[in-house]
Each structure stands twice: as C-alpha cells, then as structure tokens.
Amino acid sequence: MSRTFVRNTAGTVAKHLRLGQLIVLESTTYPGTTDDVIKPILEETGLQSKIDFFLGFSPEREDPGNRSFEVATIPKVVAGDGIEAATLVQAFYQGVVKTVVPVSTTATAEAVKLTENIFRSVNIALVNELKVVLGAMGIDIWEVIEAAKSKPFGYMPFYPGPGLGGHCVPIDPFYLTWKAREYEMPTRFIELAAEINTAMPRHVVDELAKALDRRCGKALSRSRILIIGLAYKKNVPDIRESPSLRLIELIEEWGGKAEFHDPHVTEIPTTREHMAIKGRSSVELTEAALKDFDAVVVATDHDAIDYQAIADHALLIVDTRNVFGRLGLARETVVKA
Known part of the structure; x- marks a missing residue:
C-alpha cells in the first residue's frame, strides 16, 4: 500500500483517537511501517502508544474466488507495539478467527505477509521459466508438474500462466526491495522473478x-x-x-x-x-x-x-x-x- 495512503489514513484516525483505543494496521507494507509511520502520526496528538492507546499490525489474508477458505478459518498473524498491545490484538482477533498466530514485533508481522507473496512470485516465475525452457525441448511442463507432485515430500506444485495479476503478488514484493535499499542489500530473486513474470x-x-x-x-x-x-x-x-x-x-x-x-x-x-x-x-x-x-x-x-x-x-x-x-x-x- 502506498505510504501516502497509509499516512493519510493514519492522519484521519488521529483526528478521532481516544484514550484506551486499539488501532490495528492490516495493509500490506514494508517492515517498520507501523512503528516508523503510523505511530509518530498518532503520537502527534499528544497521546502515547503503550500508555494512552495501543497499536498493532495484522496482515490481511484472503484468496478471492476460493470457497475453501473464509475469514474465520484463515489463521491470523498478529503483533503489537509492546506486551499490552500484543495481548489486546490477540484477544480482539480471537473473537473473529479460529487460529491466531502471534509474532514478536509489528515489523515481523509485516515481513510475514511480504514473505508469503514473495514466495508465490518467485515460485510462479520458476515454473514460468521452466515452461519456456522445457517447451523449447518439446516437453510439456504441465505433465512434468503433475508427475512431480506425486512426491509426498520436498515438492510443492506451482503452475505457469500468461503472467501475474492482482493487487498483491505482482506489487507487494517491491515493498521489501524498496526497504532493502536503505540497508544496501540486494533483492535479486525478487527482481528476477518480476522480470520473468512480466515477460x-x-x-x-x-x-x-x-x-x-x-x-x-x-x-x-x-x-x-x-x-x-x-x-x-x-x-x-x-x-x-x-x-x-x-x-x-x-x-x-x-x-x-x-x-x-x-x-x-x-x-x-x-x-x-x-x-x-x-x-x-x-x-x-x-x-x-x-x-x-x-x-x-x-x-x-x-x-x-x-x-x-x-x-x-x-x-x-x-x-x-x-x-x-x-x-x-x-x-x-x-x-x-
């Protein structure tokens, strides 16, 4: 999600912030957004996180068109800014979903969602590349995948297609790429996967x-x-x-x-x-x-x-x-x- 949207939303929330409220960000974003962007905007009101209000992060998980899963049955990753916030976020989502998965920090929870989408992007890029290479050899990638998935361990099927779409997998991995530059760290797999899928x-x-x-x-x-x-x-x-x-x-x-x-x-x-x-x-x-x-x-x-x-x-x-x-x-x- 664009930092502009996050900042604007946080500014709107700040106008209505009251003592004791729990604020949870669910938008997919780069690690550190909750702490470095949301919290300072909310604290401009004079109220302090961990004392006057409680702040958390819980990434949205959904699979549009998949009737096998619904909100209540998809495990929810949660984290809070401090022990009390973590406890409140966990208690809140336990009233909505069957399984809550707490992690240590909001940055960790933010990284979880990016990891999920990067995993899909990279593996789809892999089978897309295999489709092109094996196709040149006269080998049907679909037959290969069907046979490979008979292995009960060490393999998970992904399927090729005409490219990537949706608001998550083609875009979200680049949030980590952008943040990684701050640490002078390369993200070669992420960028190569995007190059293959875009082609x-x-x-x-x-x-x-x-x-x-x-x-x-x-x-x-x-x-x-x-x-x-x-x-x-x-x-x-x-x-x-x-x-x-x-x-x-x-x-x-x-x-x-x-x-x-x-x-x-x-x-x-x-x-x-x-x-x-x-x-x-x-x-x-x-x-x-x-x-x-x-x-x-x-x-x-x-x-x-x-x-x-x-x-x-x-x-x-x-x-x-x-x-x-x-x-x-x-x-x-x-x-x-």
Missing part, C-alpha cells in the same frame, strides 16, 4: 503468432483474436494488473485485433496503464463468434466458460492454463503456451 504476456503472443503462421498460414497482423478471461484469476471480476490487458495491447501492437469474453467482467474500466483499450465490452461466446475469430487465447480459466464449445468451434486455441488438458478436451487445434 510472460509477450511469450504468449509470440507463441500465438507462431501457431497462426504454422497452423493457419496467417499473420497475427491480419488476425482477430478472442481472449478468454479478462480477470487476473478464475471466478472473480478483479482485473487489477491482469496479464489479459497486456495481451490485448501486445496483439494490437502486432497489428492484430483483440476482443475478450469474460462472464465476470462486462467492460474494461478506466485504468492508469491501459487507457487505449478502456470501454471495450465482453463479446458473447457463440458458435458463430468462435468461428469468426482466427484464434482463441485462454488467459483465465473461469469455471463458467463453455470450453466444449470452444474446443468444437474455435479454429485455433492457445491455452495458457492447460484447461483443455485437464478437462480431456485436447484437440489438434490446441497449443499450450
């Missing part, structure tokens, strides 16, 4: 262009492409940092025309970085529409998509999520990317 939309479009040329004898510059899924992950309407937006832009940079279908997103809203494509609407997924596009790119594997219809009627399918392999709908028209 994935271009890789997908390159594979799309090759497939159109080899299988259809047509240039991408003269093709109409349908992107399946605008949201950054399945079964949600959230398009923040979605690689699908970049896919559309790259296809049109090649001279092609791109449209999208998403049952959860009706229109591309105004965004800071994708102004040229704002206002476009989701097209209807019909047999006639599918046959009218030169290729379909599956970027987000929503459950509410008629994949059978795509398999039956699309001239060429570029599958970035292995959805057709998982569903047993493999066709000669399907290319994994």
